[in-house]
Amino acid sequence: MVERLYLYDTTLRDGQQTQGVQFSTAEKGRIAGMLDELGVDYVEGGWPGANPTDSAFFETASAMRAVMTAFGMTKRSGRSAENDEVLGAVLNARTPAVCLVGKAHVFHVRTALGITLEENLDNISRSIAHVVAQGREALFDAEHFFDGWEADADYAFDCLRAALDAGARWIVLCDTNGGVLPARIGAICAEVIARGIPGDHLGIHAHDDTGNAAACSLAAIDAGVRQIQGTLNGLGERCGNANLTTLIPTLLLKEPYRSRYEIGVGAQALTQITRMSRSLDDILNRVPRRSAPYVGASAFAHKAGLHASAILKDPSTYEHVTPEDVGNARIIPMSNQAGQSNLLRRLGEMGLQAHKGDPALESILEDVKAREERGYSYDTAQASFELVARAHLGMLPRFFDIKRYRVSIERRKNKYDRMVSLSEAVVVVKIGAQKVLSVSESLDASGSDRGPVNALAKALAKDLGPYQKHIDDLRLVDFKVRITQGGTEAVTRVVIDSEDGAGRRWSTVGVSANIVDASFEALLDAINWKLIRDEAVPV
Numbered sequence: 001m002v003e004r005l006y007l008y009d010t011t012l013r014d015g016q017q018t019q020g021v022q023f024s025t026a027e028k029g030r031i032a033g034m035l036d037e038l039g040v041d042y043v044e045g046g047w048p049g050a051n052p053t054d055s056a057f058f059e060t061a062s063a064m065r066a067v068m069t070a071f072g073m074t075k076r077s078g079r080s081a082e083n084d085e086v087l088g089a090v091l092n093a094r095t096p097a098v099c100l101v102g103k104a105h106v107f108h109v110r111t112a113l114g115i116t117l118e119e120n121l122d123n124i125s126r127s128i129a130h131v132v133a134q135g136r137e138a139l140f141d142a143e144h145f146f147d148g149w150e151a152d153a154d155y156a157f158d159c160l161r162a163a164l165d166a167g168a169r170w171i172v173l174c175d176t177n178g179g180v181l182p183a184r185i186g187a188i189c190a191e192v193i194a195r196g197i198p199g200d201h202l203g204i205h206a207h208d209d210t211g212n213a214a215a216c217s218l219a220a221i222d223a224g225v226r227q228i229q230g231t232l233n234g235l236g237e238r239c240g241n242a243n244l245t246t247l248i249p250t251l252l253l254k255e256p257y258r259s260r261y262e263i264g265v266g267a268q269a270l271t272q273i274t275r276m277s278r279s280l281d282d283i284l285n286r287v288p289r290r291s292a293p294y295v296g297a298s299a300f301a302h303k304a305g306l307h308a309s310a311i312l313k314d315p316s317t318y319e320h321v322t323p324e325d326v327g328n329a330r331i332i333p334m335s336n337q338a339g340q341s342n343l344l345r346r347l348g349e350m351g352l353q354a355h356k357g358d359p360a361l362e363s364i365l366e367d368v369k370a371r372e373e374r375g376y377s378y379d380t381a382q383a384s385f386e387l388v389a390r391a392h393l394g395m396l397p398r399f400f401d402i403k404r405y406r407v408s409i410e411r412r413k414n415k416y417d418r419m420v421s422l423s424e425a426v427v428v429v430k431i432g433a434q435k436v437l438s439v440s441e442s443l444d445a446s447g448s449d450r451g452p453v454n455a456l457a458k459a460l461a462k463d464l465g466p467y468q469k470h471i472d473d474l475r476l477v478d479f480k481v482r483i484t485q486g487g488t489e490a491v492t493r494v495v496i497d498s499e500d501g502a503g504r505r506w507s508t509v510g511v512s513a514n515i516v517d518a519s520f521e522a523l524l525d526a527i528n529w530k531l532i533r534d535e536a537v538p539v
Helices: 025-038 052-060 085-091 106-113 117-133 145-151 153-165 182-194 213-223 244-253 273-284 305-313 340-350 359-373 382-393 452-460 465-471 515-533
Strands: 006-009 042-046 067-073 097-103 137-143 170-175 202-206 227-230 401-413 419-431 434-441 475-483 492-499 505-512
Touching: 006 244, 025 042, 025 052, 025 273, 042 052, 067 085, 085 097, 085 117, 097 106, 097 117, 097 153, 106 117, 106 145, 117 137, 117 153, 137 145, 137 153, 145 153, 145 170, 145 182, 153 170, 153 182, 170 182, 170 227, 182 202, 182 213, 202 213, 213 227, 213 244, 227 244, 244 273, 340 359, 340 382, 359 382, 382 505, 382 515, 401 452, 401 515, 419 452, 419 465, 434 452, 452 515, 465 515, 475 515, 492 515, 505 515
Parallel strands: 006 042, 006 227, 042 067, 067 097, 097 137, 137 170, 170 202, 202 227
Antiparallel strands: 401 419, 419 434, 475 492, 492 505
C-alpha cells in the first residue's frame, strides 16, 4: 500500500536566515513559483509583520497549487490570542495555513521565555485553537523538541498533545540545534507515535549541523512521520536545513521509498530539479556547489581512467541513478589521471573523431599532464581542454592573432572630488591581413570601475571584424582565481565561466605568474571556443 508523504518547503523563511542571503520581494515571488512548479505541498512564505519584505510578499503573492503558509509564534503570556498583535499580523496575511512555533524544552520555557511550564502549554493550546477558529490549517513547530525530549520526555510530549488537542493538522518535530543523530531521531519519533500522536499528523524539521539532516529526515519517515520540511539547496541558518534537492530524488528514485511512498513531485518535474537548484543559486549570485548530490556539476563526473573505462561499458558501474532522471548530465573530465578510454569518450562528446592507437591520443594525454603540472586544471575547464585536443588533432582553426595588449590602472579624482579607479585596455588583433586596435575602459553604466580584466574583455570583444556577430551575445558569468603555489614561485590560475544567448555555458582556464596574463589566456579560449561552436569561417 502506497502512502502519501507531504513536502513542506521553508526556503523563503529558513533560507533567508542563511548568512549572506537576503531575498527581495520579487525574488521570493520567483522562488515560490519554482517551488509550486516542482510540486511541493506547502510553501512557507515568511513571517508577516516581522519585516517589510515578508509582509510585502504576502500582499503580492500569486495564487498557487501549493498551500501558502505564514509563519509566526504562539501568543505571549499575559494576553489572549485574540489580542496578541504579533499573532494577529500572522493571521492578517490570510494564508490558508499558519505555522506557529513554540517551545517544547523545559530549559527554554523557564530560561528563554521566563514562564511556567503550565503557561507555555496554555499558550500553545490557545494559539492553535485561535488559528483553527479562523478557518485556517494549523501547524505547530515544536522547537528544540528532540533535546527537550531527552531532558523531560513527558513535558515535551505534553506540548505536542496540547497542539493536537487544540486542532493542529501537523505537529512538526524540530531538531533546532541540529545535533541529534539519525538513529536517535528515528527512535524518538517511534516513541511519540507509540504514545498516541499519529504519524500522519507528524512532521520532521532537521538542521544539518552534523551533516545528517537528510539522513535524520529519512529516519523519521522510517519511524512513521509523514511530513518532511526542508529547503532548496539546503539553505538555512548555521549549516543549513535538510536539503530538498537531495531528499526529493532519494524519495522518488531509491528503495524502499520509491515503492512505499508517493509525493507531490512527479518524474517529469524531477528532471527539472537540477535547473531549479542552479536557478536559485543564480538568484542569490552564488556559485553552485559542484559536489552537491544529484544536482551538482560533479555528481556524475568520472575523472579516474579506470572509472571512465567502466562507464563506457555500463554507466551503472559507477552511477547509482541515471543523471537524466534529475536533469543532470554525465561528464568525463580530462585530467592527469585520464586514460585513453576516458579521452576517446570525451572527444566523441565534443564531436571529434579519433581511434584507439592514434598517436595524437598519447600526445594529448602527455600535454594535459604536463600542463596540469604547471597549474592548469582541465576537469573544470572543458572548453580549454577541447582547444588543446583540437590543436593536437590538427582541427584548431586560427581566427585571429593577438599582436599586443596593454592594461593600465589609474587612481584619480572624479568630478565629485572622490578618488576612483579607472582601468583601460588596449588590444591589437590581426585578422587576416588587417590589424585592428581597440581601446576600452572598464566603467559600467553607473560609472564604477569593473577592473582590468573587464577592460581587457571589452577591448578584445570590441571589434573582431567578421567574427563580431558571433561574440556579441557572449558574456562572462563567473571569474575564479586561485594561487597554485606559494612564495616567490606563485602561479595564478584563472577559470572563467562564459554564457551566450543560446544558453550555452562553458569554462576556460589560463595560468601565469601574472593574473592579467592568466585572465587574458582564459578570455581568448572563451572566444575561440565560441567561434568554433558557431562554425565561424576563418578569413
